[in-house]
Amino acid sequence: MRDGLRFQKGDILAIGLVLVLAVFAFCLFLPENEKGTRVEIYRDGVLVESLPLWEEREITLEGDYTSVITLRDGRVAITSSDCPGEDCVASGWIDRAGRSIVCLPNGVEVRVVGDSDVDFVVG
Structure with a gap:
C-alpha cells in the first residue's frame, strides 16, 4: 500500500463547491461594463482635459511626439x-x-x- 494522500469523494465535492463559489463571487464583483459618460485626458499623469463623451472634438497634444485625440459618435480614440x-x-x-x-x-x-x-462635477 502506498503512503500518500488520497482524495475521498467528500474532498472532491468540497473542492468543487469552493470552485463554484469562487466563480460566483468573481462574477458578482465584476465591474459593470457601463457606457462611459466622460473622457479624461492625462499628460504625464496630470489631468489636462475632462470632456463629455458625446462631444465632437479633435485635440492635438504636442510633446516629444504629437498625439491627435478624436471624440466622435460617443467614443474616443487616438487617431494619429x-x-x-x-x-x-x-x-x-x-x-x-x-x-x-x-x-x-x-x-x-x-x-x-x-x-x-x-x-x-464642478460647473
Missing part, C-alpha cells in the same frame, strides 16, 4: 501619432467606462469614465 510603433493608434475606439488608451512615448493617457467613476 508620430510615436514609435503607434500602438496607441492601433488600440482603436473605446466607449466603455474603465477603458483607456495609453501612449507611453508621449506620456498621454485617454481614460473613459462613467457616472459611477465621477466623484463630483
